[in-house]
Amino acid sequence: MEPTILKQIGGNWDVVSKIDLWGQIFLLIVLIFYSIFAFLVYKQVGILNETIYTPKAAILKQVALVHLIATLAILAILVAILIV
Helix, strand or coil: CCCCHHHHHCCCCHHHHHHHHHHHHHHHHHHHHHHHHHHHHHHHHHHHHHHCCCCCHHHHHHHHHHHHHHHHHHHHHHHHHHHC
16 A cells, blocks of 8 residues: 555644644634624614615615625534534
């Protein structure tokens, strides 16, 4: 049985996998904070629509909701990838 390419090249490849893990954890933390930001934007748009009348209020609320849902979907996909 032939050794794998990584074994032929040599080196400590465990460090690379640890850096990759820390990168994934960092990305997960950033995405969690961004999801909180998206939720706050959604709430602020709702408050804005109650305070200031605008004919495009429904469109603004829908855009904020789509943004929040997309952010949560990306977060769920990232968590599913990290678990597997």
